[in-house]
Amino acid sequence: MQLKKFEQRINDLLDQRIPLDSDPTLRDCAEENRQCRQLLARYEELQEGVQLLDRPTPRAGFEDRVLGQLPGTRRRRAVHRRYVLVALTLAGSVLLSITALNSNIWDAGNQQNSLATGHQALDGGVADETMRSDVRPHSPGVPSGGTHADVVGRPSPQVPAENIDEESQPLTPDRVASIDSYLAVLASIENVASGFQLQPDQPPEAEQGTRSEWIDSVTGGFKPLAVSMNGVLRALRDTLPAINEETPDLQPQAAGAGTGGAAVPA
Amino acid sequence: MPEELRQLVRRCLDGDQVAMQHLVQRYRDRVYALCLRMLGQREDAEDAAQETFVRVLRSLHRWDSQRDFVPWLLAIAGNRCRTQLAVRMRKPAPQALVEPVPDHQPDMMAARHLAEEVDLALRNVRDKYRQAFLLFHQDEMSYAEIAAAMECPLGTVKTWVHRARRELIRQLGQRGVIAEPRYATEKV
Numbered sequence: 001m002q003l004k005k006f007e008q009r010i011n012d013l014l015d016q017r018i019p020l021d022s023d024p025t026l027r028d029c030a031e032e033n034r035q036c037r038q039l040l041a042r043y044e045e046l047q048e049g050v051q052l053l054d055r056p057t058p059r060a061g062f063e064d065r066v067l068g069q070l071p072g073t074r075r076r077r078a079v080h081r082r083y084v085l086v087a088l089t090l091a092g093s094v095l096l097s098i099t100a101l102n103s104n105i106w107d108a109g110n111q112q113n114s115l116a117t118g119h120q121a122l123d124g125g126v127a128d129e130t131m132r133s134d135v136r137p138h139s140p141g142v143p144s145g146g147t148h149a150d151v152v153g154r155p156s157p158q159v160p161a162e163n164i165d166e167e168s169q170p171l172t173p174d175r176v177a178s179i180d181s182y183l184a185v186l187a188s189i190e191n192v193a194s195g196f197q198l199q200p201d202q203p204p205e206a207e208q209g210t211r212s213e214w215i216d217s218v219t220g221g222f223k224p225l226a227v228s229m230n231g232v233l234r235a236l237r238d239t240l241p242a243i244n245e246e247t248p249d250l251q252p253q254a255a256g257a258g259t260g261g262a263a264v265p266a
Numbered sequence: 267m268p269e270e271l272r273q274l275v276r277r278c279l280d281g282d283q284v285a286m287q288h289l290v291q292r293y294r295d296r297v298y299a300l301c302l303r304m305l306g307q308r309e310d311a312e313d314a315a316q317e318t319f320v321r322v323l324r325s326l327h328r329w330d331s332q333r334d335f336v337p338w339l340l341a342i343a344g345n346r347c348r349t350q351l352a353v354r355m356r357k358p359a360p361q362a363l364v365e366p367v368p369d370h371q372p373d374m375m376a377a378r379h380l381a382e383e384v385d386l387a388l389r390n391v392r393d394k395y396r397q398a399f400l401l402f403h404q405d406e407m408s409y410a411e412i413a414a415a416m417e418c419p420l421g422t423v424k425t426w427v428h429r430a431r432r433e434l435i436r437q438l439g440q441r442g443v444i445a446e447p448r449y450a451t452e453k454v
Contacts, residue, residue: 052384063291
């Protein structure tokens with residue numbers, strides 16, 4: 001048998017997946033001819049080598065990496081990320097609004113207290129209880145026909161507290177003053193709600209109160225932020241270690257224990 | 267094609283991610299092995315295998331359910347590998363490192379050595395010959411299936427596989443890997 005035909009026969013057997021050593025014709029030729037023998041041996045080695053080829057496996061997490069490359073999966077993840085972002089933004093906004101409202105109302109309350117204290121000092125005392133109760137909304141003394149402007153425009157002479165009975169008395173000048181403070185609170189809340197509307201540069205003539213009141217009304221919308229920031233900065237100052245050469249042990253700065261720089265007030 | 271696979275494919279088409287995961291898990295080793303033999307580097311092989319599955323899952327609706335799934339899958343894998351090889355031709359990559367042999371038993375070492383030599387020799391065979399050879403010998407696909415997968419006549423595939431064998435034999439002989447003939451005859 002020619003060598004070429006011998007090789008063709010080997011290939012035919014391999015194509016049919018028949019073991020080479022099972023064919024007597026090949027065996028006989030290999031026994032008689034050295035070249036055929038060598039060729040058959042090489043094909044057998046090759047077959048053995050191919051069978052010994054291992055079946056490698058990819059790294060762990062292959063399926064996840066494949067699914068991660070699919071556009072649908074990517075889009076779903078992007079949508080999920082967007083939802084989380086929107087939810088966080090909304091939560092932050094709500095939190096900020098609540099903080100702003102609380103601080104504003106608290107500031108307005110303090111302002112009323114200080115005004116009341118001032119009136120008390122000037123006029124021989126106006127009862128705190130009266131002032132506080134007048135700040136409440138829906139105060140029964142407010143006339144139903146009058147507008148806010150009418151009420152605000154009136155002068156506000158002070159009357160001793162013992163003369164005031166908020167449930168039965170008609171509209172009096174001291175009650176007008178308390179309504180005025182109530183309206184100030186309302187205005188500051190409206191400021192927050194309407195996105196901190198710009199205030200005029202100069203105090204309007206209608207509001208000829210003290211300059212501090214006017215500043216409060218102008219900056220009322222920003223106060224909550226300032227209060228919050230102050231709180232955060234104070235907390236940071238209390239907790240962060242001082243980073244300078246004189247305090248190498250990185251102890252938190254206590255009140256009065258330092259270099260004279262950032263002592264936290266008690 | 268088994269009904270189970272048909273259902274799995276249907277679920278994948280419905281967007282079931284668990285089914286997709288099962289499909290990938292089922293065929294990943296075959297695809298990865300082919301890619302590794304074709305490309306010779308693990309990272310490249312993994313990239314090609316991933317691309318293969320991504321393409322398969324994306325174009326699953328185009329697959330004709332009357333045809334076998336595996337030849338179609340491996341045909342896509344082969345195409346990805348040939349594309350990567352074409353890219354590599356333009357941009358030569360560093361040589362793959364031969365992994366150390368962990369076993370010191372002589373028989374195991376010899377077997378492993380032979381497998382490594384075949385693996386190395388395969389890398390020097392033409393891409394189409396190599397793909398046809400691997401699909402036939404490693405994945406045990408029939409010539410008809412390979413012809414369908416590689417979109418060429420059956421006779422051409424046969425020729426490619428025969429040429430691949432001959433080329434491998436030649437290389438193994440040149441490297442001195444082939445042992446002395448087994449049929450040591452007494453009556454020469």
